[in-house]
Amino acid sequence: MTTDTPKAAIVTGASSGIGLAIADLLGEEGFGLTLAARRPEKLEAAADGLRAKGYAVETVAAPLQEEEAVKGVVAAHQERYGRLDVLVNNAGVGIGANVGEISTKHLDLQLGVNFRSMVLFYREAVGALREAAKERGSSLIVNTASITGKQGEPWLSVYAATKAAVVNWTESMQKELSTEGVKSTALCPGFVDTPMTDFVKESVAAEEMMTPRDIAESVRFLLRLSPVCCVPEIQFVRPGAML
Structure with a gap:
C-alpha cells in the first residue's frame, strides 16, 4: 500500500555509520525512508530508532550485490511510497590484504x-x-x-579501486543525467568514526576522526541547491591532511 509522503528516499548500508546518519537527516527533512542492508537484526534496530523519532521507515534486508535483491528494494520502496526523490548508494565493504594474499571471495x-x-x-x-x-x-x-578513491592505497588496494570506480561512475552519470534534473554527487571522506575504521583506531584515535553526521550534513546542503547547481564530488579530510 502506498504511503502518502511528499518525498521519499532509499538509503543502502543504512544500519549504522554514515548510512544511518544520512537516513536520520533525511527523516528530519521529511522524507519517507526505505533502508536496505545485509543484516536484518541490525537493520531493524536502526529502523526502530528512526521510527521512534516519527519517521516513516520501510526496511529490506538483502545482499545488495545481487540483482534480484536490488530489484526487490526498489520495488518495495515504490509500493510503499510511490515515488523516489533521493537515492543514497552507501553500502560498502572494505577488506584489506596484500596483493599476494587477496582472496577471490573478498575481491x-x-x-x-x-x-x-x-x-x-x-x-x-x-x-x-x-x-x-x-x-x-x-x-x-x-x-x-x-x-582512497582519489589516491591508491597499499593493503586497501581493492577497496580503493572500487571507490575510484564510484567517483568515475558518478562523473559519468552527472554528465548523462543532470540535463534531465537527476543530479549525482560522490562523497569522498577520509577516516570517519564508524565500525569500518576500527582497524586503524590504534594509530588514529576515534575522537580525531570525522563523525558520520559531518558527512550526512553534506546531503542537507545538496538538497538546498537550486536545480541549476550541481556538485559532482565532495572531499572530506581532517585538519592538516594532504590530498
Whole structure:
C-alpha cells in the first residue's frame, strides 16, 4: 500500500555509520525512508530508532550485490511510497590484504557491494528519479566513495579501486543525467568514526576522526541547491591532511 509522503528516499548500508546518519537527516527533512542492508537484526534496530523519532521507515534486508535483491528494494520502496526523490548508494565493504594474499571471495564481495550494487540501483531507480525531477526540478543520487578513491592505497588496494570506480561512475552519470534534473554527487571522506575504521583506531584515535553526521550534513546542503547547481564530488579530510 502506498504511503502518502511528499518525498521519499532509499538509503543502502543504512544500519549504522554514515548510512544511518544520512537516513536520520533525511527523516528530519521529511522524507519517507526505505533502508536496505545485509543484516536484518541490525537493520531493524536502526529502523526502530528512526521510527521512534516519527519517521516513516520501510526496511529490506538483502545482499545488495545481487540483482534480484536490488530489484526487490526498489520495488518495495515504490509500493510503499510511490515515488523516489533521493537515492543514497552507501553500502560498502572494505577488506584489506596484500596483493599476494587477496582472496577471490573478498575481491568479488568488494566489487559487488561497492560498485556493482550502485550500477544496478541506478538502472532500477532512474525512471522514478526522472519522474521526481520532472515534478520538482531535480532529484538527487548520493554515492559514498572514499578519499582512497582519489589516491591508491597499499593493503586497501581493492577497496580503493572500487571507490575510484564510484567517483568515475558518478562523473559519468552527472554528465548523462543532470540535463534531465537527476543530479549525482560522490562523497569522498577520509577516516570517519564508524565500525569500518576500527582497524586503524590504534594509530588514529576515534575522537580525531570525522563523525558520520559531518558527512550526512553534506546531503542537507545538496538538497538546498537550486536545480541549476550541481556538485559532482565532495572531499572530506581532517585538519592538516594532504590530498
